[in-house]
Amino acid sequence: MxxxxxxxxSLTVFWLLLSGFWDNGLLLALGAVSVALVGxxxxxxxxQHPTMLSTRILLLLPVFLVWLIGEIIKANIDVLKRIWFSGxxxxxxxxxxxPMSQKGALGKTIYANAITxxxxxxxxxxxxxxxxxxxxxxxxxxxxxxxxxxxxxxxxEGKTT
Amino acid sequence: xxxxxxxxxxxxxxxxxxxxxxxxxxxxRFPDFYSRVHAASVTDTLCxxxxxxxxxxxxxxxxxxxxxxxxLLFLWYTSPVASHALVKAAHYHGLKPLxxxxxxxxxxxxxxxxxx
Amino acid sequence: xxxxxxxxxxxxIMALALIRAFMGPSVYDxxxxxxMFGTKTVLFIAVLGFFxxxxxxxxxxxxxxxxxxxxxxxxxxxxxxxxxxxxADVDGKEN
Numbered sequence: 001m002x003x004x005x006x007x008x009x010s011l012t013v014f015w016l017l018l019s020g021f022w023d024n025g026l027l028l029a030l031g032a033v034s035v036a037l038v039g040x041x042x043x044x045x046x047x048q049h050p051t052m053l054s055t056r057i058l059l060l061l062p063v064f065l066v067w068l069i070g071e072i073i074k075a076n077i078d079v080l081k082r083i084w085f086s087g088x089x090x091x092x093x094x095x096x097x098x099p100m101s102q103k104g105a106l107g108k109t110i111y112a113n114a115i116t117x118x119x120x121x122x123x124x125x126x127x128x129x130x131x132x133x134x135x136x137x138x139x140x141x142x143x144x145x146x147x148x149x150x151x152x153x154x155x156x157e158g159k160t161t
Numbered sequence: 162x163x164x165x166x167x168x169x170x171x172x173x174x175x176x177x178x179x180x181x182x183x184x185x186x187x188x189x190r191f192p193d194f195y196s197r198v199h200a201a202s203v204t205d206t207l208c209x210x211x212x213x214x215x216x217x218x219x220x221x222x223x224x225x226x227x228x229x230x231x232x233l234l235f236l237w238y239t240s241p242v243a244s245h246a247l248v249k250a251a252h253y254h255g256l257k258p259l260x261x262x263x264x265x266x267x268x269x270x271x272x273x274x275x276x277x
Numbered sequence: 278x279x280x281x282x283x284x285x286x287x288x289x290i291m292a293l294a295l296i297r298a299f300m301g302p303s304v305y306d307x308x309x310x311x312x313m314f315g316t317k318t319v320l321f322i323a324v325l326g327f328f329x330x331x332x333x334x335x336x337x338x339x340x341x342x343x344x345x346x347x348x349x350x351x352x353x354x355x356x357x358x359x360x361x362x363x364x365a366d367v368d369g370k371e372n
Contacts, residue, residue, distance in 0.1 A: 017227050018336070069210070076180070076207040079199055083187035093196050093260055116241035119202045122195070123245055124252050134248065134258060136191075136199045171279050178286030181317065185293035188313070194306050197297075201313045204290065212283065212320050216327055228335040232323060232342060236316055239346035243312050246353050251305040254360045 002055070007042050011035045056158050057106070064156050071149070072118055075140070079119045082136060089137075095124070096141050097132045101150055107157035114149055170218035177211030184208060193259040194251060198244050205240040209233060280328035287321045304356055308349065315345030 015031040016022060081089045102108045112123040112131055120140040125132040135141045144150075180203060187200030213233045220226045252258075291314055298310035319342045326334025 017224060018231075020224050072206050072210075076203055079187070079203050080180070080183055083183050083190060083200065083203075086190060091191055091196055093193065093258055095258055095260060112245065113241045116202070116245050117206060117237065119206060120199050122198050122202070122248050124248050132252075134195050134198075136196055174279055174283045178283050181290040181320075182286060182293075185290045185297075185313075188293065188297045188310065194303055194309070197306065197309060201309055204313060205316055209316070209320060212287075212324065215283075216323060219327060220332070225332045225335065228332075228339065229323065232319065232335060232338050235339060235342040235346075236319060239342065240316060243346055243349050244309075246350060247305055247308060247312070250353055250357050250360075251303070254357070254364075256303060256305060 003046060004039060004043050006058075008035060008039050011038055057156055060156050064152055067152065068114055068117070075118045075120045078139070079136060092137050093134065094138050094141055095132065095134045097127075097130045098141075098144055100126075100129055100131050101154045102157050104157060107153055110156065111150065111153040114153065115144065166218050170215040173211050173215035173218065177208050177215060180204065180208040180211060194256060195248065195258045198248055202240065202244060205236065205244075209236050280324055284321060284324050284328055287317055287324060291317050291321070308352060308356070311352075312345070312349045315349065316342070319345065 012031070012035055015035060019027055019031065021027045078089075082091050100108060100111055102111055108126060108131075112126055115121050115123040115131065115133060120137070121133055121135045121144060123131050124134050133141065133144060135144075184200050184204030187203065188197050191197045191200050210233065213229050217226050217229050220229065294310045294314040294317065298307045298314065301307055319338045322334050322338040322341060326332050326338070
């Protein structure tokens with residue numbers, strides 16, 4: 001049961017950080033009840049829809065997030081140029097379906113969400129192994145076609161069965 | 162030392178405000194709905210990051226910082242899901258994107274092949 | 278002082294988003310603008326908490342972020358169902 005242990009620990013930490021009262025008996029008891037309730041519900045959901053959350057993703061996610069923030073800053077500057085200097089950097093919307101190399105649903109979700117979170121590109125639809133992307137310019141699509149984000153998410157996902 | 166932190170958080174807050182206003186202006190300057198989503202996502206990502214980091218510098222190492230980071234995480238987890246749901250709904254109900262000419266035929270072919 | 282400037286800037290952003298929500302033209306533009314208005318409200322509440330010296334406001338900001346997300350998804354579901362019913366009606370008339 002590594003998954004349910006992880007849920008219980010993280011929910012407890014979450015409650016303690018949010019409430020800020022660490023020595024009030026009533027509040028701690030209420031927190032324990034909420035954690036037990038949410039843990040039970042999560043366990044029931046997990047039994048019916050297994051997510052195969054691996055510790056590998058949890059450990060590697062911070063590295064990916066730091067890289068993603070760098071990408072987001074670059075993409076933001078690009079969209080800013082298109083807002084203020086629309087003469088020199090015109091808006092040329094483009095829509096294209098790109099291949100994605102992730103196998104599991106979680107990997108696909110992370111990839112599509114990373115595309116959407118980066119300004120200038122939005123994932124419109126995911127069909128099978130392809131994602132339909134709308135971009136504000138051809139460069140955004142070219143950057144995705146290069147495939148660094150795809151590779152990184154696939155590495156994050158690792159081998160799922 | 163304290164003044165350096167103050168100036169830094171000033172700069173972060175001002176940059177965040179500037180980015181937000183640029184995104185809001187982009188909401189008017191961009192030609193169609195699908196491009197406006199990109200303008201809105203500027204304000205959802207970097208603007209929020211800069212303003213929250215400016216506040217974090219003011220708060221220092223306290224529980225408030227933790228809460229600020231949780232707010233930022235909530236925003237960053239929910240905003241791509243919301244914009245994806247929005248764009249997908251618009252696409253399915255036939256709101257046509259404004260595309261550059263060379264791209265138009267490609268998308269049509271794509272749609273035909275995905276439906277057959 | 279700096280919090281006041283930031284709060285005013287965020288209010289300007291919210292006003293622009295509202296104008297876009299009134300202008301439309303499509304219902305999706307309106308939802309996009311309202312979603313942006315909501316996320317800016319979260320930032321506004323956070324900045325206001327620092328401005329008033331009451332960081333407890335952050336809890337409200339957190340809850341608002343989640344409610345805003347659920348609200349946008351709910352409105353989207355609603356709009357989607359109406360669009361489906363309308364297209365079903367059109368199909369029925371054509372046949």
